[in-house]
Amino acid sequence: MSKPAQSWPPVDTEPAVPHPDAPAPGSKLGVHYAHCFGCGDEVESGLHIQSTVAEGAVVTSQFTVLDEHQGAPGLAHGGLLACAFDEALGTAVGNLLRKPAVTGKLETDFRRPVPVGSVLHIVAKLDGVAGRKIYVSANGHLNAEDGPIAVQARALFVTVGVGHFTAHGDSDALQKFREARLRSGHQDWDINP
């Protein structure tokens, strides 16, 4: 007998309501950090994922699978696809809730092979919030917004304070990153987990 699918979110949650200052539906989200492997424009071999806010706590992202993303000849590497989903899910969390958060858990279901040259249309939706825990899921459609679902993902993000990045990351680079964001007209993040 097969086990029932685990319910999602796995705990009781509050609705994930976008922050009043979150970008409006239709807004194109730029690069969140130039050196980010998922979206950064200074990472030549990165994924260069581009995202747009949609209605209803949803962000859509596009990822074009190139030769350098292969695992088997002509096919995308599964771990790299998971990376694309981490980026797309994190982009939804960070931009809609405007809180720094890190991935605590990420699970992926690979439903169909993803050939080189495909464009994955990733639709990420905030599913609920329980204290610091943010539950988010996504479907990756092959080559069209309504294309067949090739990959699905579910994740738990956990909000963190700025100390997470200063203690474990490069605090000088973080300071420059923050100043550059403010100079380019972005508001600061809500640092209040």
Ligand SMILES: CCCCC/C=C\C/C=C\C/C=C\C/C=C\CCCC(=O)SCCNC(=O)CCNC(=O)[C@H](O)C(C)(C)COP(=O)(O)OP(=O)(O)OC[C@H]1O[C@@H](n2cnc3c(N)ncnc32)[C@H](O)[C@@H]1OP(=O)(O)O
């Ligand atoms: C001012 C500058 C701010 C900088 C902001 C920067 C960027 C943001 C901007 C824009 C965002 C846009 C795009 C983002 C795009 C991509 C995002 C990529 C994200 C990543 O790629 S990021 C790298 C990978 N990521 C890590 O590097 C995390 C390593 N890890 C840890 O740093 C800790 O592990 C942490 C912090 C996760 C928790 O640690 P902690 O000590 O703070 O809290 P604790 O352990 O108590 O967990 C609290 C509650 O979460 C539950 N929980 C935790 N983990 C769980 C698990 N795995 N499964 C089930 N439940 C779990 C606990 O059970 C508890 O639940 P409860 O409260 O119910 O007990």
